[in-house]
Amino acid sequence: MxxxxxxxxxxxxxxxxxxxxxxxxxxxxxxxxxxxxxxxxxxxxxxxxxxxxxxxxNPRLIEAATEQLGRVTLTSRAFHHDRFAEFCARLARLCGKEMVLPMNTGAEAVETAVKTARKWGYRVKGVPGGRARIVVAANNFHGRTTTIVSFSTDPEARADYGPYTPGFDIVPFGDLGALRDAVTEDTVAVLIEPVQGEAGVLVPPPGYLPGVRELTRERGVLFVADEIQSGLGRTGRTFACEHEDVVPDVYLLGKALGGGVVPVSAVVADADVLGVFRPGEHGSTFGGNPLACAVGLEVVAMLETGxxxxxxxxxxxxxxxxxxxxxxxxxxxxxxxxxxxxxxxxxxxxxxxxxxxxxxxxxxxxxxxxxxxxxxxxxxxxxxxxxxxxxxxxxxxxxx
CATH class of the missing domain: 3.90.1150.10 (Aspartate Aminotransferase, domain 1)
Structure with a gap:
C-alpha cells in the first residue's frame, strides 16, 4: 500500500x-x-x-500571521486588543460601510446576518414580533447549519435535518417578478449570492442586481449580499455586486478574508443596521481574535492596491x-x-x-x-x- x-x-x-x-x-x-x-x-x-x-x-500573509503568533493570538471579546480597531475600520472603509461584526466561518456570517435582519426588522422597521421573513433564492448555498439548510433547495444539504427553521421564502434566482411578489410587510431582508457558486457559478441576468437594489429600497427591506465566495477580488472587482454598480445594505464576507491561513468572516453594514446589537445579544469567542485581525488586515491592504x-x-x-x-x-x-x-x-x-x-x-x-x-x-x-x-x-x- x-x-x-x-x-x-x-x-x-x-x-x-x-x-x-x-x-x-x-x-x-x-x-x-x-x-x-x-x-x-x-x-x-x-x-x-x-x-x-x-x-x-502567500509571503505577506504568512509574515503577518507569524509576527502576530509571537505576540498574542486570542483574548476573547471580553477585552480589547490592539489589532481589532484597525481591522474593523479598514475593512469597513474597503466596503464603504461604517461597522463590522467579525465572526469566523462563512456560515457564522450568514447566521449573524439572519439575526441582524430579524432584529433590525423588529427594532427599526417595526415588524410585529415573531413574524419577520427573509426572501432567498433557489439553488442557493449559504452554509450548512440547521437554519441555513432550512432554506436550501439542495436535497443533499437539506434532507433528514428537520424540523426546519421557519421564516424564509424561496424564489427563483434571477426572477425579479417572483421576488417582488414574495416581499410583504413582514419581509425584513432579501439574502442572495451575486453569483451562485455551488450551483455552478450562475451569473444572474443583466439588471437583476440593480432591480433587487431598487425593490429593497422601495419596500424598506435590507439587501444582504453573500459575497463570501464571490467577493474580495475573485470576479475582477472587490465585490461581485460592483459589476452592476450595486451597493447592498449588508456584505457577508469570509473565505479569502482569512487568506487561506485562518478562518475569518464578517458582516459589514452601516450603523443603522449593525447598531441594533447590544452587549450580550450576539458574540463569538474567537470572532475578531488578534491573529484573525492581523491576517485580515493584510488581506485588506492587498486588496486596497487593486x-x-x-x-x-x-x-x-x-x-x-x-x-x-x-x-x-x-x-x-x-x-x-x-x-x-x-x-x-x-x-x-x-x-x-x-x-x-x-x-x-x-x-x-x-x-x-x-x-x-x-x-x-x-x-x-x-x-x-x-x-x-x-x-x-x-x-x-x-x-x-
Missing part, C-alpha cells in the same frame, strides 16, 4: 464521511501549486473555493475566451462565470463532473465537480498565465 492509499484508508476509517475528496493527499503548497505525499505536483484550480485567492503560503482585482480581470478574460472555444467545439455545453471563476458544463458523453475531475487529477490539475457534469474552475489569483494555459491544455486533453 502506498503512503497515499494508507492515509486515505485511515481517513476513511476514522473520520465522518461528510466529504468525498479526490484521492490525493496534499503535503505542501506554494502559490498555485500543491505537492502530495508522494512528491507529485498539482496545479490548484479550485483555491479552496476562493479561500485561497492570494495563493498558498492589483488582485486587475489580475482576476485580465486572466479571467483569457480564461473565458479559451473556455468559450471549448464550448464552440461541442465538448462543453456551457460556460458561465465572472473574472477568474468559471462553471463549465461538460457534455455528458465525456463523463460526469467527478470523472472529469479524476482524469484531470491524473494529469496534475485539481478541480472539483458540482451538480452532475459541471466542474468549477477558480485558481488562485496569483496564478501565472503560463500555468493557467497549461491547466487548460490538460482539460482539452481530457476531453479529447
Amino acid at each position: 502506498t503512503a497515499t492509499e494508507d492515509l486515505i484508508a485511515s481517513a476513511e476509517a476514522h473520520s465522518a464521511h461528510n466529504y468525498h475528496p479526490l484521492p490525493v493527499v496534499v503535503a505542501s503548497a506554494r502559490g498555485a501549486w500543491m505537492t502530495d505525499v508522494e512528491g507529485r505536483r498539482y496545479l490548484d484550480m479550485l483555491a479552496g473555493y476562493s479561500a485561497l485567492n492570494f495563493g498558498h503560503g 492589483e488582485f482585482q486587475q489580475r482576476a480581470t485580465e486572466l479571467g478574460e483569457h480564461l473565458h475566451a479559451e473556455l468559450g472555444l471549448l464550448a464552440g467545439s461541442g465538448k462543453v455545453v456551457e460556460v458561465r462565470g465572472r473574472g477568474l471563476w468559471a462553471g463549465v458544463d461538460i457534455d455528458p458523453s465525456h463523463g460526469t463532473g467527478r470523472e472529469i475531475s479524476e482524469k484531470l487529477m491524473e494529469r496534475g490539475v485539481l478541480v472539483k465537480d458540482t451538480h452532475g457534469s459541471t466542474i468549477r474552475i477558480a485558481p488562485p489569483l496569483v496564478i501565472s498565465k503560463e500555468d493557467l494555459d497549461w491547466g487548460l491544455d490538460q482539460l482539452r486533453a481530457v476531453l479529447g
Whole structure:
C-alpha cells in the first residue's frame, strides 16, 4: 500500500464521511501549486473555493500571521486588543460601510446576518414580533447549519435535518417578478449570492442586481449580499455586486478574508443596521481574535492596491475566451462565470463532473465537480498565465 492509499484508508476509517475528496493527499503548497505525499505536483484550480485567492503560503500573509503568533493570538471579546480597531475600520472603509461584526466561518456570517435582519426588522422597521421573513433564492448555498439548510433547495444539504427553521421564502434566482411578489410587510431582508457558486457559478441576468437594489429600497427591506465566495477580488472587482454598480445594505464576507491561513468572516453594514446589537445579544469567542485581525488586515491592504482585482480581470478574460472555444467545439455545453471563476458544463458523453475531475487529477490539475457534469474552475489569483494555459491544455486533453 502506498503512503497515499494508507492515509486515505485511515481517513476513511476514522473520520465522518461528510466529504468525498479526490484521492490525493496534499503535503505542501506554494502559490498555485500543491505537492502530495508522494512528491507529485498539482496545479490548484479550485483555491479552496476562493479561500485561497492570494495563493498558498502567500509571503505577506504568512509574515503577518507569524509576527502576530509571537505576540498574542486570542483574548476573547471580553477585552480589547490592539489589532481589532484597525481591522474593523479598514475593512469597513474597503466596503464603504461604517461597522463590522467579525465572526469566523462563512456560515457564522450568514447566521449573524439572519439575526441582524430579524432584529433590525423588529427594532427599526417595526415588524410585529415573531413574524419577520427573509426572501432567498433557489439553488442557493449559504452554509450548512440547521437554519441555513432550512432554506436550501439542495436535497443533499437539506434532507433528514428537520424540523426546519421557519421564516424564509424561496424564489427563483434571477426572477425579479417572483421576488417582488414574495416581499410583504413582514419581509425584513432579501439574502442572495451575486453569483451562485455551488450551483455552478450562475451569473444572474443583466439588471437583476440593480432591480433587487431598487425593490429593497422601495419596500424598506435590507439587501444582504453573500459575497463570501464571490467577493474580495475573485470576479475582477472587490465585490461581485460592483459589476452592476450595486451597493447592498449588508456584505457577508469570509473565505479569502482569512487568506487561506485562518478562518475569518464578517458582516459589514452601516450603523443603522449593525447598531441594533447590544452587549450580550450576539458574540463569538474567537470572532475578531488578534491573529484573525492581523491576517485580515493584510488581506485588506492587498486588496486596497487593486492589483488582485486587475489580475482576476485580465486572466479571467483569457480564461473565458479559451473556455468559450471549448464550448464552440461541442465538448462543453456551457460556460458561465465572472473574472477568474468559471462553471463549465461538460457534455455528458465525456463523463460526469467527478470523472472529469479524476482524469484531470491524473494529469496534475485539481478541480472539483458540482451538480452532475459541471466542474468549477477558480485558481488562485496569483496564478501565472503560463500555468493557467497549461491547466487548460490538460482539460482539452481530457476531453479529447
